[in-house]
Amino acid sequence: MTVKITWMIGGAQGSGVDTSASIFGNAVARAGYYIYGNREYHSNIKGRHSYFNLTISDVKVHSLSDEVNILATFDAETIFQHFMEAKDYIIYDKTLEGTKISAVQSMEPERAEKIEKLLTSNGYGTTVKDALNYASSRGVKLIPVDYGKIISEVAAELKLPTSVVERTRNLIASAISLRLLGIKLDYLRAALRVFFKNELYVRMNERASEKSYDLVQPVYNLPEIPVNGHRVQLDGNTAVALGKIAGGLRVQTYYPITPAADESTFIEDNEVVDVLDPETKELKKAGILVFQSEDELAAVNMAIGAALTGVRAATATSGPGFSLMAEGIGWAGMNEVPVVITYYMRGAPSTGMPTRGQQGDLLFAVNVSHGEFPRIVIASGDHVEAFWDAIWALNLAERYQTPVIHLVDKFLANSYSIIDESELDYKGKRIIDRGKLMYKEVEDYKRFQFTDDGISPRVPLGYAIMHYSGDEHNEYGIITEESENRIRMYEKRLKKLETADREIPEEQRLKVYGKDSDIAIVTWGSPKGPAIDAMDELASEGINVQVIQVRMFNPYPRNLVRKLLEGKKMVIDLEANYTAQAAQLMKLNAGVEPTHYVLKWNGRPITRTEVKWAIKHILSNPNERRVVLNGGA
Amino acid sequence: MAVLKVSLSPQAYRGKKWVDWCPGCGNFGILVAESQAFAELGLDPRRVVVVSGIGCSSRMPDFLNVEGVHTLHGRAIPYAMGIKLADPSLEVVVNGGDGDLLGIGVGHFVSAGRYNVDMTIILHNNGVYGLTKGQASPTLPRNVKTKALPKPNIKDALNPIVLALASGYTFVARSYAYDTRHLKEMIKAAIRHRGLALVDVLQPCPTYNDINTKEWYEKRIRKLEDEKWDPVVKDPKEADEKKFRAMEKASEWGDRIYIGIFYQNEHVPTYEERMLSRISNYLELPPAKQAIEVDGYSLTVIDKILEKRRVI
Numbered sequence: 054m055t056v057k058i059t060w061m062i063g064g065a066q067g068s069g070v071d072t073s074a075s076i077f078g079n080a081v082a083r084a085g086y087y088i089y090g091n092r093e094y095h096s097n098i099k100g101r102h103s104y105f106n107l108t109i110s111d112v113k114v115h116s117l118s119d120e121v122n123i124l125a126t127f128d129a130e131t132i133f134q135h136f137m138e139a140k141d142y143i144i145y146d147k148t149l150e151g152t153k154i155s156a157v158q159s160m161e162p163e164r165a166e167k168i169e170k171l172l173t174s175n176g177y178g179t180t181v182k183d184a185l186n187y188a189s190s191r192g193v194k195l196i197p198v199d200y201g202k203i204i205s206e207v208a209a210e211l212k213l214p215t216s217v218v219e220r221t222r223n224l225i226a227s228a229i230s231l232r233l234l235g236i237k238l239d240y241l242r243a244a245l246r247v248f249f250k251n252e253l254y255v256r257m258n259e260r261a262s263e264k265s266y267d268l269v270q271p272v273y274n275l276p277e278i279p280v281n282g283h284r285v286q287l288d289g290n291t292a293v294a295l296g297k298i299a300g301g302l303r304v305q306t307y308y309p310i311t312p313a314a315d316e317s318t319f320i321e322d323n324e325v326v327d328v329l330d331p332e333t334k335e336l337k338k339a340g341i342l343v344f345q346s347e348d349e350l351a352a353v354n355m356a357i358g359a360a361l362t363g364v365r366a367a368t369a370t371s372g373p374g375f376s377l378m379a380e381g382i383g384w385a386g387m388n389e390v391p392v393v394i395t396y397y398m399r400g401a402p403s404t405g406m407p408t409r410g411q412q413g414d415l416l417f418a419v420n421v422s423h424g425e426f427p428r429i430v431i432a433s434g435d436h437v438e439a440f441w442d443a444i445w446a447l448n449l450a451e452r453y454q455t456p457v458i459h460l461v462d463k464f465l466a467n468s469y470s471i472i473d474e475s476e477l478d479y480k481g482k483r484i485i486d487r488g489k490l491m492y493k494e495v496e497d498y499k500r501f502q503f504t505d506d507g508i509s510p511r512v513p514l515g516y517a518i519m520h521y522s523g524d525e526h527n528e529y530g531i532i533t534e535e536s537e538n539r540i541r542m543y544e545k546r547l548k549k550l551e552t553a554d555r556e557i558p559e560e561q562r563l564k565v566y567g568k569d570s571d572i573a574i575v576t577w578g579s580p581k582g583p584a585i586d587a588m589d590e591l592a593s594e595g596i597n598v599q600v601i602q603v604r605m606f607n608p609y610p611r612n613l614v615r616k617l618l619e620g621k622k623m624v625i626d627l628e629a630n631y632t633a634q635a636a637q638l639m640k641l642n643a644g645v646e647p648t649h650y651v652l653k654w655n656g657r658p659i660t661r662t663e664v665k666w667a668i669k670h671i672l673s674n675p676n677e678r679r680v681v682l683n684g685g686a
Numbered sequence: 687m688a689v690l691k692v693s694l695s696p697q698a699y700r701g702k703k704w705v706d707w708c709p710g711c712g713n714f715g716i717l718v719a720e721s722q723a724f725a726e727l728g729l730d731p732r733r734v735v736v737v738s739g740i741g742c743s744s745r746m747p748d749f750l751n752v753e754g755v756h757t758l759h760g761r762a763i764p765y766a767m768g769i770k771l772a773d774p775s776l777e778v779v780v781n782g783g784d785g786d787l788l789g790i791g792v793g794h795f796v797s798a799g800r801y802n803v804d805m806t807i808i809l810h811n812n813g814v815y816g817l818t819k820g821q822a823s824p825t826l827p828r829n830v831k832t833k834a835l836p837k838p839n840i841k842d843a844l845n846p847i848v849l850a851l852a853s854g855y856t857f858v859a860r861s862y863a864y865d866t867r868h869l870k871e872m873i874k875a876a877i878r879h880r881g882l883a884l885v886d887v888l889q890p891c892p893t894y895n896d897i898n899t900k901e902w903y904e905k906r907i908r909k910l911e912d913e914k915w916d917p918v919v920k921d922p923k924e925a926d927e928k929k930f931r932a933m934e935k936a937s938e939w940g941d942r943i944y945i946g947i948f949y950q951n952e953h954v955p956t957y958e959e960r961m962l963s964r965i966s967n968y969l970e971l972p973p974a975k976q977a978i979e980v981d982g983y984s985l986t987v988i989d990k991i992l993e994k995r996r997v998i
Contacts, residue, residue, distance in 0.1 A: 082997040285995040299988050301978030327987040331980045340965030347797035351764040358768025362974035483982030522756035
């Protein structure tokens with residue numbers, strides 16, 4: 054029997070929720086468990102509510118659940134926001150029992166009102182105790198903790214001011230949770246050392262954890278699982294960054310934007326990389342240039358400029374930045390420059406909800422910039438894919454000499470998985486394809502030479518005299534408006550997309566999960582995770598569905614999509630937007646229209662509980678063509 | 687600047703294409719002076735990258751037989767920086783108009799001063815947007831009515847020299863398009879300068895600017911060198927004072943307009959030099975010179991980074 058336990062911790066932003074969730078996950082993973090966890094937060098630095106939801110499993114897990122087994126809290130707001138999701142335990146600060154919703158100023162009034170109404174309509178008052186009593190009446194067990202006492206003890210013991218030790222609240226809640234799971238405290242101690250470099254912080258959190266660990270008895274009794282090989286904890290930003298580094302990226306430009314910037318700062322932090330000397334086989338140091346530019350216009354255009362020297366160059370951004378990059382991407386298309394834009398979609402339009410997720414920019418990515426030119430668009434569905442796709446994007450860009458847009462959504466960027474290191478192993482694999490790039494001096498060089506496949510031999514600046522121009526140009530890159538040349542040069546550029554369509558196996562452009570069934574869920578990006586986890590859980594309830602994940606949107610795997618979906622009783626489109634953008638592209642390219650839509654655009658991730666519910670709902674209400682999800686605080 | 691190595695005539699740096707600027711355009715003078723400067727510096731045409739934006743003057747690369755990158759309106763500087771920082775061995779020269787560099791691209795023009803990348807910017811400054819038929823540019827003074835304007839200009843002009851100095855440019859000069867000998871020397875000095883260099887080239891537009899004509903300029907132009915102006919910062923302590931004096935001198939825009947080198951300070955490290963504190967072999971092994979694969983096998987090893995993320 055598969056174990057799946059969902060744990061959630063919440064608290065004010067700036068109180069270490071994110072760090073403690075990473076430490077907790079790291080500790081649990083040391084006992085041999087897989088984890089998928091996601092951070093939800095406001096566009097705010099300190100004070101607003103944030104929470105981290107994670108699922109622990111003995112098998113690989115790719116999604117979140119709305120049914121929270123252990124809810125770890127140390128403030129009042131988290132209790133109000135999440136007590137309805139708690140299933141087994143709520144850990145809470147007993148001194149907060151009397152706090153009323155109306156006293157929680159950080160809570161958005163619309164949300165506070167909704168919760169007040171829920172409590173009062175069920176005959177409760179509006180204090181923390183009322184919310185807890187309500188939860189208790191639904192079978193949830195309460196674990197009151199005297200945080201203040203533990204903190205003053207640690208403060209006295211280590212001779213530190215309590216204001217400093219206050220920051221251990223999240224670790225106290227985590228240590229109690231760990232004990233409930235039956236996982237060794239030593240793992241938490243080891244995890245602390247990964248995240249805190251300051252010995253004082255390690256010591257203080259260690260003492261607070263030790264003092265709280267014994268407050269409860271183990272309940273879940275998770276056994277240690279022996280693991281072969283190594284496992285790593287990776288979030289989406291880091292997975293893409295590592296893929297880019299492994300794939301030979303040497304210039305990354307960016308302008309700070311949520312949720313993309315962490316990728317670039319990670320690369321900057323690791324800008325000196327180990328590189329194998331092909332002759333001596335020894336490791337040498339080499340540098341990656343990471344440039345924080347004055348805006349996204351500079352970011353994309355610097356990356357394109359760098360790419361002209363033959364270097365693998367990329368930028369990473371989100372919607373507002375991508376909007377600014379549109380013109381530059383067109384120049385790269387016109388000038389056949391390999392450049393990669395990692396596009397972390399977030400809540401849009403405009404500034405939208407900067408720290409929330411959405412898949413609302415697919416059609417924009419596929420059509421970005423004016424005019425017709427090949428734009429290759431791929432989308433990752435999990436952290437391992439994000440790593441490999443970052444390499445794939447660099448290869449596609451160089452092979453087809455055109456901009457490649459790698460779509461990642463915020464739900465992947467800010468979530469993490471525990472991954473078997475072997476899944477990221479590229480040793481002994483030919484992972485780099487530089488296409489028609491040559492490092493040699495050429496006389497009378499035609500940068501845009503007409504060829505059968507539309508792709509011209511490419512040499513970097515410095516090796517031959519060449520010209521680039523965003524104006525229509527001849528084979529030498531010299532501006533011309535001559536009509537015959539226009540026809541041929543235009544066709545040459547677009548022919549590259551046909552070449553890509555011919556060369557890239559459609560099987561590589563989509564993934565199929567599960568056995569053949571007359572019900573198919575068609576999805577893309579991060580919702581693939583909840584879709585496949587729901588698929589497994591539904592199968593155990595006797596409902597068989599198949600999941601099809603589209604991974605490349607241009608060129609689109611039209612023949613395979615058509616073949617796979619032919620004769621299906623139900624084709625259910627699952628995506629995090631309003632207008633079912635991937636379904637629109639499916640209809641346009643493959644001529645297949647979904648029978649049903651499951652959509653979500655409230656900025657919160659789609660969970661496996663929601664997908665399961667939606668599929669069952671559609672099965673019993675087949676006339677309801679459009680199901681809208683609204684979960685998440 | 688990059689290494690000298692070839693000996694070619696100025697003509698060897700000129701392209702084959704018919705130059706389609708209006709007769710009498712100041713750009714001709716810049717084209718002549720720029721190719722002469724390349725020849726006299728002995729630059730290998732394959733190692734010189736002329737990057738331009740959009741506008742009449744930005745057509746420059748098409749008329750030169752060197753590496754040419756004709757980019758987007760206002761974005762020549764980021765392209766140039768991307769090229770230079772990926773391969774610092776290339777000699778990078780930006781050409782752009784006043785509308786391009788000081789209007790749509792002014793954010794990059796200002797920011798470039800903070801970076802001090804070792805490259806040269808040649809500003810073709812004629813007070814109008816030529817290629818769109820003569821609208822007022824950011825350097826056209828208020829109340830001036832050039833011939834294509836329906837009404838006198840209602841906006842103030844900015845002074846490129848003062849702006850460059852305030853932004854941190856480490857070499858700032860002004861020249862005049864029809865004095866190709868002076869201009870050539872300015873371009874050579876700018877290219878030789880270690881750091882970001884601006885040459886603001888006053889340039890008549892015979893088609894759309896009927897105010898700042900050849901005659902108008904030639905009555906006013908004075909050479910700094912004739913006044914024993916010393917632009918060079920010898921001690922970092924005198925940098926501010928020299929900068930302020932240069933701003934003052936460059937602000938004169940009446941009976942006398944000065945050309946020449948206003949300011950030069952090589953005590954400020956270039957961006958490339960600053961990179962050495964991060965990546966010690968950045969200049970020997972810049973991004974563009976690194977081998978990343980052999981037969982498709984990646985040479986980059988990420989084991990140590992992964993190790994830090996290990997839970998088991």
